[in-house]
Structure formats: C-alpha cells, structure tokens
Amino acid sequence: SLVIRGEKDEHAVLCSKNKTYDMKIADTSNMLLFVPGCKTPEELNADPSSCNIIHSQIAGFAKNYWELRRCRPKLKKLRKLLMEDPYEGPDSRKDQTSTFSKYTTEDLLSLIQASEEEILHQLQVIDACKIEGYWRILDFDYEMKLLNHVTQLIDSESWPLSKVPLCACLEELGSLEPREMIEHILLSYGRKYVDDAGEVFFEMREDKICRAIAQMLLQNAVKFNLSEFEEVWQQSVPEGMTTRLDQLQGLALVDKSSRPETIFLLKVEDLPEDNQERFNSLFGIREKWTEVDITPYIQDLCAEKQTVGALLTKYARSSMLNGVKVYNSRRPTS
Amino acid sequence: LSHSGGTGALAQWVLVELQGEVEPRQSRDLAGSLLGDLHYTCEGIPVLIVGHHILYGKVVQLEKPFAVLVKQGGAPQPSPPGPHGHYTVTALIKTKLLFKTRPKPIITHVPKKV
Numbered sequence: 421s422l423v424i425r426g427e428k429d430e431h432a433v434l435c436s437k438n439k440t441y442d443m444k445i446a447d448t449s450n451m452l453l454f455v456p457g458c459k460t461p462e463e464l465n466a467d468p469s470s471c472n473i474i475h476s477q478i479a480g481f482a483k484n485y486w487e488l489r490r491c492r493p494k495l496k497k498l499r500k501l502l503m504e505d506p507y508e509g510p511d512s513r514k515d516q517t518s519t520f521s522k523y524t525t526e527d528l529l530s531l532i533q534a535s536e537e538e539i540l541h542q543l544q545v546i547d548a549c550k551i552e553g554y555w556r557i558l559d560f561d562y563e564m565k566l567l568n569h570v571t572q573l574i575d576s577e578s579w580p581l582s583k584v585p586l587c588a589c590l591e592e593l594g595s596l597e598p599r600e601m602i603e604h605i606l607l608s609y610g611r612k613y614v615d616d617a618g619e620v621f622f623e624m625r626e627d628k629i630c631r632a633i634a635q636m637l638l639q640n641a642v643k644f645n646l647s648e649f650e651e652v653w654q655q656s657v658p659e660g661m662t663t664r665l666d667q668l669q670g671l672a673l674v675d676k677s678s679r680p681e682t683i684f685l686l687k688v689e690d691l692p693e694d695n696q697e698r699f700n701s702l703f704g705i706r707e708k709w710t711e712v713d714i715t716p717y718i719q720d721l722c723a724e725k726q727t728v729g730a731l732l733t734k735y736a737r738s739s740m741l742n743g744v745k746v747y748n749s750r751r752p753t754s
Numbered sequence: 755l756s757h758s759g760g761t762g763a764l765a766q767w768v769l770v771e772l773q774g775e776v777e778p779r780q781s782r783d784l785a786g787s788l789l790g791d792l793h794y795t796c797e798g799i800p801v802l803i804v805g806h807h808i809l810y811g812k813v814v815q816l817e818k819p820f821a822v823l824v825k826q827g828g829a830p831q832p833s834p835p836g837p838h839g840h841y842t843v844t845a846l847i848k849t850k851l852l853f854k855t856r857p858k859p860i861i862t863h864v865p866k867k868v
Binding site: 449 | 847849
C-alpha cells in the first residue's frame with residue numbers, strides 16, 4: 421500500500437515501499453466524469469448480446485486531480501531530528517532525562533517524507549544506531565573517542581588494518597565502553613567479514629577514517645593553512661594510512677586563490693536541500709566554481725537520471741577564467 | 755491508500771472528458787439527472803448526445819492511468835503521529851472518452867430554400 425506523508429507546513433508526498441513522489445494538484449478546465457462499468461468499443465464488439473440500452477450512472481465528476489512526480493526523498497530532516505539529542509555515551513547525564521527528542525522507527529516513518537526503505541537506508545548511511553529502541557546518532561567527539569580506542573588497540577596489537585578481530589576488540593575495550601558501541605564503531609569504519617574459521621574480522625576503511633580525523637582537525641578553526649594542515653593530518657591518522665585531499669570531497673574546500681592556500685570545513689549535509697537554495701548558498705560562499713570543486717556539493721541533488729552537468733546548465737551560468745571553465749550564479753550580483 | 759475489498763481485481767472505470775461545463779436544464783440538480791446517450795460508431799468512435807447537441811469524441815488510452823480514491827475516516831482532532839485518515843483505491847481508469855470538438859446542434863427539419 422501507499423502512504424501520504426507530511427506535516428502541516430510541508431508539501432505532501434506519496435510514498436511506496438521504496439520510492440517517494442511529490443504530489444501536485446492539477447486543474448483542468450474540462451469536466452472529468454467517471455463512469456463505472458462503461459464499456460469501450462472493443463468490449464462491446466466482443467459481447468454481441470449487449471445491443472440493448474445499458475443504463476449507466478456517472479459516479480461523479482472532477483475538475484482537478486492529483487499528479488505524482490518521482491522525487492528525491494526528503495531526508496535532511498532525518499539528520500536534523502537525530503541531531504537534537506546525539507548520543508554522548510553511557511556516562512552522559514543527559515540520557516537519563518526525558519525521552520523527548522528521541523525517535524523510534526515508527527516516529528521517523530510518520531515525520532520523514534520518504535519511503536521506509538529510503539529512510540532505513542539513510543539511517544545506515546549516516547551511521548545511526550538503535551539504542552534502547554530509539555535511533556541515535558553519535559556525538560562527534562564521542563564517536564572520535566571510540567574510534568581512537570580502536571585505532572590505538574590496532575596499533576598496540578600490530579594487527580593488519582585489513583584484519584581486525586571483533587572478539588579481541590570487545591574483550592580489550594569492553595571495560596572502557598559498551599560492547600554495542602565498540603561493535604558499532606567497527607561497523608561504521610570497517611567492512612565486516614567472516615574468515616574460513618568462522619571468526620569475524622573488520623577491514624578498516626582508510627578513506628573514512630582519514631576523513632573523520634580531518635573533520636576533527638578542521639572543526640576547531642575557521643580555516644587552515646593548507647600545507648600545515650596536510651602535515652598535521654598525515655601525522656594524526658593511524659600508522660599505515662595515507663591521507664589524500666580527495667578523501668575530503670563534500671567535507672572541506674580548498675581555496676587556491678589565497679596566498680598561502682587555505683582549507684576550511686564545508687559539509688554538504690549542512691547545506692540546503694532545495695536545489696535553488698543550495699546553489700544560492702554555494703554561490704554565496706564562492707562566486708565562481710569549477711566543476712570539479714562544485715560537484716561534491718551538488719551530486720546529491722541529481723534526480724534519477726539527471727547528471728551534474730544538467731544541474732549546472734539549469735542553475736548556473738558558465739564562463740572562462742584563466743582558461744578554465746567556471747560556473748557562477750544566474751542571478752545578478754548585488 | 756490501499757485496495758478496496760479483497761474480491762478479485764480492481765474495478766475498471768472509464769473517464770468521460772468534456773470541454774466546458776455541464777449545466778442541468780430547468781435548474782434541476784446534476785445528481786440524478788440524465789446526461790445523455792453514448793453511442794459508438796462502427797469504427798469505434800464515441801458519440802455523445804446531450805440535450806439537442808451531438809458531440810464526437812475519441813477513445814484515448816491514458817499514458818498515466820488514474821486511481822479513484824475514496825476517503826474514509828480521519829480523526830477530526832489532532833492525534834499522535836501516525837497515519838490517520840485512509841484512502842481506499844476504488845477503481846482504476848485506463849481509458850478516457852475525450853470530447854473536445856464543438857457540440858453540433860441536431861436539426862431535424864431543414865427548410866428547403868425557396
């Protein structure tokens with residue numbers, strides 16, 4: 421079955437099990453009459469006995485109807501709701517207070533304008549976990565604390581990054597943090613697999629770990645000297661991991677026009693969800709963008725078969741700058 | 755939204771689309787009044803006779819079929835989050851009879867020119 425979702429201040433959407441559709445009212449100046457049981461010429465020809473008068477009733481009429489158009493699920497709100505009360509660990513006093521800003525799956529299904537599958541998938545993408553029946557997002561500092569426990573243990577045990585044993589982690593770290601949290605951080609930052617002996621291991625995800633550490637460093641200042649940052653960053657990641665700027669797509673932006681070059685935090689998830697608002701926001705941050713720089717910040721706006729190029733054509737104007745194609749706002753600059 | 759009933763396939767209705775308005779004569783209600791007669795020619799062209807007008811139309815297979823929804827229930831007061839208010843899919847419409855040509859008056863007696 422299908423569900424219409426939305427709060428009073430939102431535009432209604434219709435959701436199937438795994439898709440979301442915008443609902444619009446379409447008006448017509450014609451009259452639309454509904455006739456149950458009305459036969460088409462083919463149906464009458466097939467039934468030779470129906471040459472008598474058939475009395476049919478018009479069930480009703482309408483001058484407008486609802487139109488559905490497939491759309492991106494509106495998932496920004498999911499993150500916003502879960503960020504109302506991030507999980508700071510079992511020692512945090514906050515959790516003992518009310519369950520006010522905590523959401524179960526049922527709560528989310530009635531508040532988020534997306535299909536169930538899209539919502540559950542997004543919960544996985546943002547590394548949410550269920551604690552006492554409620555979906556929670558980890559407070560970033562707590563998340564880094566957990567990650568640090570794991571990376572320190574990997575280092576002290578000299579485990580290969582591609583073969584981190586679950587059992588040993590739970591044993592060694594179980595006294596410091598809840599076992600569910602240790603397993604959660606391994607699932608978030610590693611790929612789970614089982615070896616021939618049936619033991620569970622994790623292949624640690626280098627890109628994701630480097631990216632998280634970069635965020636930890638960048639969130640403490642407005643911007644950083646790029647070369648200084650790159651040095652500190654490489655020194656901060658676990659032994660055996662290599663940092664690369666492309667790991668920071670959608671997280672940070674390099675300013676190549678400043679001397680010296682700088683880097684600052686810019687998270688795509690903090691930007692508006694609506695297409696036009698997103699572009700306005702991006703052009704407010706920087707007047708001209710290359711396609712390479714802007715792509716990570718508009719990729720998520722693409723509809724089912726839409727390309728980044730199509731979005732740029734629609735929402736931006738292109739020009740050449742020093743032999744490079746750049747995009748700027750279509751609106752007149754104030 | 756959900757299926758209505760459990761017995762077999764969903765009802766198939768037909769849409770009749772008319773340009774302009776339909777007005778009942780002699781200020782009667784639309785409900786219960788006769789609209790007109792629908793015929794099909796040998797070639798399958800629908801012909802609608804409304805009052806003393808005749809309209810020719812065509813059978814159109816809808817590119818995007820319609821679903822007819824009937825609202826049921828729905829809480830009048832604000833209630834806790836969760837679906838309240840229910841639409842049932844009563845019928846599907848895949849075909850329409852589109853009448854968009856000008857209605858022609860049916861003249862039964864044409865006086866001969868003198």
